[in-house]
Amino acid sequence: MDIVELLAEDGVVLRTGVSSKRQALNALATLAAEQFGVEEARTVEALLEREALGSTGLGGGVAVPHARIEGLERVCGLFIRLDQPVAWAAVDERPVDLIFGLFAPPRDGAEHLRALAAVSRFLRSADRREQLRTAGSADEILALLVDAATVRAA
Template identity: 70%
Template sequence: MDIGELLVRDGVVLKSGASSKRQALHSVASVAAQALDLEEARVFDALLERETLGSTGLGSGVAVPHARLEGIDRVRAVFVRLDTPVAYDAVDDRPVDLMFALFAPPRDGAEHLRALAAVSRALRSSEMREQLRQARTVDAIHALFVRDDTATAA
């Protein structure tokens, strides 16, 4: 699974302000809507609906919100780094500042699950999380995911 290929180039935001989980999800929805040419309200509603099943906060400041959406032909992703971490109901109760959001077609099962597993595995690394927090450009963020995926495939 090539995480770098999932990540939409226009879907990386390095500074996003949010003071709550809801605002953070709004930021993700806004980025995804613009990058994937979707309606923002529909993206936001899908993310909120998924959160009602359980928090997508993985711990260590990371969340992987995800949703299935009509109008997407394959799994796509956006990345948002928040200026200030927000309370997110994560498994470790720590606030979240790194959000890697995945979007899949409604009937896509296996690919969506593989993407979730690959992203979760990559973000489990404390070194990776720190590099994502320090990265200064969209290209640097993209390169981290391409590099990490190549390392795990070898």
């Protein structure tokens, strides 16, 4: 699975003005509502419920919040780069500035897990994380995601 296939058309956002994990999850839910037509309040609730089970902060300044949401036909993703990292209770206690949100239909199991694995593998690379952090625009970030998918396919 290529993570670029998961992304919404305008699914890469550079975000300012977020100063907490909750605000980041709210921003993610707002974007999901805009891109996928899901209910924003229910999406925030689902993301918070998942975080209550354990932090989705993977370390290295990365988080992959995810939730099952009614109204989706397939697994979808959004990428947000924050201008300032926020505390996330990540495994390494490092604040998060790279967020890849995943949303799946309620009864989707295997595809959701494959998407989580693909995103985690992609963001595991310190070089890729640095490229994502230094990219000058959402289009540059999208190009990095497309290039990574192209390299794996070759």
